[in-house]
Amino acid sequence: MTDEREGRSLWGRRDLLRILGTGAAAAAMPEIARGVAQPDNVEQPHGEGGSAASQRVDVVIVGAGFSGLSAARALVKAGKKVVVLEARNRVGGRVKAGQVAGRTVDVGGMWVGATQTRLLELIKEFDLHLVPQFETGKNVTEANHKRYEGTGTSYGWGEKTDAETDRVMKRVDELSQGVPLNAPWNAGEALPYDTMTADDWFQKNTTNPEVLGTLRGLTRGIFTADAYQISFLYFLFYLRAGDNFATQANFGQGTSQAWTVQETMHRVAAKMAEGLGSAIVFESPVGAIAQTDAGVTVESEKGSWQADYVVVCLPPPLALRIQYQPVLPSAREILLEHMPMGSVIKFWVAYEKPFWRGRGYSGLVTSDELPSNLICADSTLSEAGPGFLVGFMEGRGGMEWTGKPKDARKKAVVDRLVKFWGTEAAHPIDYEDQDWPSDPWSRGCYVASPAPGILSSVGAVIRQPHGRVHWAGTETAERWAGYIDGAVRSGDRAAAEILQRYKG
Secondary structure: OEOOOOOOEOOOHHHHHHHHOOHHHHHOOOHHHHOOOOOOOOEOOOHHHOOOOEEEOOEEEEOOOHHHHHHHHHHHHOOOOEEEEOOOOOOOOOOOEEEEOOEEEEOOOOOEOOOOHHHHHHHHHOOOOEEEOOOOOEEEEEEOOEEEEEOOOOOOOOHHHHHHHHHHHHHHHHHHOOOOOOOHHHOOOHHHHHOOEHHHHHHHHOOOHHHHHHHHHHHHHHHOOOHHHOEHHHHHHHHHHOOOHHHHHOOOOOOOOOEEEOOOHHHHHHHHHHOOHHHEEOOOOEEEEEEOOOOEEEEEOOEEEEEOEEEEOOOHHHHOOOEEEOOOOHHHHHHHHOOOEOOEEEEEEEEOOOHHHHOOEEEEEEEOOOOOOEEEEEOOOOOOOOEEEEEEEEOHHHHHHOOOOHHHHHHHHHHHHHHHHOHHHHOOOEEEEEEHHHOOOOOOOOOEOOOOOOHHHHHHHOOOOEOOEEEOOHHHOOOOOOOHHHHHHHHHHHHHHHHHHHHO
């Protein structure tokens, strides 16, 4: 919570602990995650100013998600003194650990694909283990109030409708090739594409109700926003940034959902944090950033930090809440004001065994009906152990269910599973979910998407520094924007920008 007049956080330590809790994520972290220590690489000013409230580093990083951790690691490797100011009591940002049926799971981002090379490099660096996404058996699709069964990338609609789906998705990919990843606002059709929604384009390019419903459902699943909310130009950019439409829409090998991490994706963030030691200061939301020709001053819950530069690694709606002096350029402020977070609630349901496998199903169910496009996917680790299904309430579905009691969400999810799997789905042994729109330090997930008309008018400022203030976060990535890999790449880029400025 931020006082708009003063730009300072009003949350105290007890408030944060009450709202966020400690939970499994904190338990998995080293000692630095459960307290605030003086960073090892921070210089204390001499004399009367040498207190914890006034400290000096080379660079301040705002946010300890994957982008902030990546930027901090690159800067430390280059010999710079950094501090990472994190509002939560954990690292990882939109990647978070939780517990279901005695297993530690990811209640935030969890998948990695073959071309997400920066994230794969980190997983390899920390000697963690990839688990292939289970994809054996029939998939279930619900579209236009009908159930279909197929295998692989086939929806099982029949030759004519399958061909129409392929035609539309391929046309999207063809158009996306004309969108420059580093400057989508320079695309030849930037203005007309940006001033129409993805849904506008869908309706002009197919009349098949099953295909139209599925396109809307897939968009909701990929963006956690509805097709009528998203600029078609941004839609094209996003799909190209993540290879293509099919890569992001499907599950299994060759897609962005190819593997999970056995030790959890959150463990990758925890290992990144271990290398930074006490340079991470938790429960320290930033309220104000002031800059002069000489440097920056960053005001946080844990005191004032002086530095040469600062990297803001927050979701756009939260970056906007910081008070900047001098104020942000109008184009930057307009951009941040018109990039709302997606709405998603991620849920896990555990059963005594993965009963769907014995019936010849992969566990993958998608639907064009609310509240969930991805009803479930199989995340079971062993045939001998419990069966796990993971799914999402996205877009309007997430907005409808955010803030409601968990028991009510559980009933809604289980009722939907019973619809597809029958009475065997009626008796889970455990349930857990993460209501991301209710999280005070993300206000949604997976990604913030610019409204129609924004990318072509002010999108060019998304990576432009504001004096000594640099920007990172998955929304700023040119490759794999919206994904963990994009967050890592954005942190690398921001660090490289600052190191170049030191070189003059």
